[in-house]
Amino acid sequence: MPQMSGHVNRIPIPPAIPMPLQEATPLQVGDDPLHRPFGDTNLRGNLAHQRVGVTLEADQHVGVIRKKRPRRIDMRQFFRDIIIAYLPAETKMEKLIRGAANFNKNADSRLKDELGRLAANGQTPSTLLITCVDSRVLPSIITNSPPGSMLTLRNVGNFVPSPEDSWVGGDTSVASTLAFGLEVLNIRHIVVMGHSECGGMAELLARRNDFRTDALGTWLRNGRRALQKLVTRELMEEGLNEVNRLSQLNVLNSLEALSFYPEVRARLDRMQLTLHGWWFDIYQAKVLAYEPRAGRFVPVEHAYEATLAGFADANPAR
Numbered sequence: 001m002p003q004m005s006g007h008v009n010r011i012p013i014p015p016a017i018p019m020p021l022q023e024a025t026p027l028q029v030g031d032d033p034l035h036r037p038f039g040d041t042n043l044r045g046n047l048a049h050q051r052v053g054v055t056l057e058a059d060q061h062v063g064v065i066r067k068k069r070p071r072r073i074d075m076r077q078f079f080r081d082i083i084i085a086y087l088p089a090e091t092k093m094e095k096l097i098r099g100a101a102n103f104n105k106n107a108d109s110r111l112k113d114e115l116g117r118l119a120a121n122g123q124t125p126s127t128l129l130i131t132c133v134d135s136r137v138l139p140s141i142i143t144n145s146p147p148g149s150m151l152t153l154r155n156v157g158n159f160v161p162s163p164e165d166s167w168v169g170g171d172t173s174v175a176s177t178l179a180f181g182l183e184v185l186n187i188r189h190i191v192v193m194g195h196s197e198c199g200g201m202a203e204l205l206a207r208r209n210d211f212r213t214d215a216l217g218t219w220l221r222n223g224r225r226a227l228q229k230l231v232t233r234e235l236m237e238e239g240l241n242e243v244n245r246l247s248q249l250n251v252l253n254s255l256e257a258l259s260f261y262p263e264v265r266a267r268l269d270r271m272q273l274t275l276h277g278w279w280f281d282i283y284q285a286k287v288l289a290y291e292p293r294a295g296r297f298v299p300v301e302h303a304y305e306a307t308l309a310g311f312a313d314a315n316p317a318r
């Protein structure tokens with residue numbers, strides 16, 4: 001056993017309760033695992049505790065766990081149990097790890113072949129999608145996109161800063177993605193996709209009178225024009241709450257900001273680029289698109305009716 005040094009921290013092991021693991025309450029949608037004291041991981045802690053049957057102390061600095069009444073145990077197994085037991089948000093992260101491990105083992109051979117081909121030949125995406133970081137927005141799934149078809153840029157609130165803001169010491173991630181997408185990859189479409197129940201929009205509303213100078217507040221300043229449009233009651237859509245209406249206005253705002261970038265403007269003028277405003281309704285699980293003639297967001301199949309019909313005529317076999 002190594003010598004202990006530094007601060008010794010007692011691991012909060014709950015009393016052992018004999019209980020099968022499947023009786024654990026799974027995390028529900030909306031649960032915040034960080035604010036839920038262990039939940040079903042508690043049970044793993046119990047099981048780990050039972051296996052060892054002793055009180056444990058951990059050295060915070062060197063990460064060593066020692067037991068007060070030593071007896072013969074499988075230390076490797078013990079460490080594995082205790083580390084898994086006390087990882088915050090373990091259930092969700094464990095699923096991701098399992099998913100990645102499963103991908104490594106069982107990925108579809110056609111997908112592997114396609115990725116290999118893309119690695120060898122390079123990517124030629126036709127579209128840049130700018131959307132929010134929200135975990136419920138699933139770009140590849142809701143557009144049924146294969147790898148290599150779409151560049152994706154995500155930020156809180158799918159904002160596009162004005163070019164001046166990007167150049168004068170502001171965030172350059174959008175400007176640089178535009179340069180890369182347009183000048184290097186020659187993309188032909190840019191889609192800005194907002195979504196319902198956007199936490200970024202809720203925060204923008206909450207801070208409308210007080211943009212503090214933290215990172216989030218600074219970034220949310222990109223939504224000030226959308227806020228103005230909300231005040232002047234543009235895009236009044238029946239049944240939309242304020243957050244969702246602001247989110248739709250913000251899509252239009254980002255499209256407008258895009259058009260101020262010279263490389264975007266030049267391609268729009270030459271008709272080499274098309275801008276699209278989309279909005280993902282999470283509750284309804286529907287993708288909407290802004291229809292300029294109607295002046296509102298409608299389901300994509302209606303917004304692109306002519307395009308889809310033309311596509312069907314040109315590809316009767318599909």
Ligand SMILES: [Zn+2]
Binds near residue numbers: 132133156195198200
């Ligand atoms: Zn969002």
